[in-house]
Amino acid sequence: MASLIDNNSNVCSMEEEIEAEAAVLKQIQNRLAEKMEVGKTAPPTEEEQKEIxxxxxxxxxxxxxxxxEELEDHFKGCGEIVRTTIPKDKLTKKQKNYAFIEFESSDSVENAMVMNGSTFRERQIVVTSKRTNKPGMGAQRGRGGIRGGIRGRRGGQQTVVVKYVYVNGAAPRGRGGFRGGRGRFNPY
Structure with a gap:
């Protein structure tokens, strides 16, 4: 009987230890979660993005x-600069040949527009006001927006009407010219 009581007290003390350790772990998790959330900010709303x-x-x-620093130095006379961004290519990590500058006030944008055509690092730069992206208006995948695409054409979406004429009732095999392919012979 005494051994049963000893076993029960051992089980109770082990449960208490586990609960105490769980409480300590919970405190550590809460502290880490607070540290991780400190640097994060929510993305701007649509109205805030338009204002930016x-x-x-x-x-x-x-x-x-x-x-x-060179870009900010070139545009420092236009107004107080909040942020300057030179995007980089996702794959090559090389910077692209365009940039964005956010000013403190919208009056600075008009001052910066005067810099259109100025020379920066021996290149004539183009300065325009930044447009607000519209959802769903991104670049179309493929060429021309039609499966297979229309080669050699630029501009908006085109409508193509194709009439198939089969000789002796046989349809072409492979990825030939009917689907916008290069007309290669592919017997499979």
Whole structure:
């Protein structure tokens, strides 16, 4: 009987230890969660993004070796700069040849527009006001927006009407010219 009581007290003390350890782990998790959330901010709402874009400019034809500091130095006379961004290619990690500058006030955008055509690092840059992206208006996948595409055409979406004429009732095999392919022979 005494051994049963000893076993029960051992089980109770083990459960208490487990509960105490669980409480300590929960505190550690809460502290880590607070630290992780400190640096994060929610993305701007649609109205906030429009307001930010109204204070921002797009700079095209930027030399590939340009730095943020050089761009800010070039546009410092236009107004107080909040943020300068030179995007990078996702795959190659090389910077692209355009940039964005966000100013403190929208009046600075008008001042910066005067810089259109100015020379920056021996290149003539293009300065325009930044447009607000519209959902669903991104670049179309493929060529021309039609399966297989229309080669050699640029511009908006085109409508193509194709009439198939089969000789002796036999349809073409492979990925021939009917689907926008290159007309290669593919017997399988």
């Amino acid at each position: 874009d109204a204070r921002s400019i797009f700079i095209g034809n930027v030399e590939f070796g340009a730095t943020v």
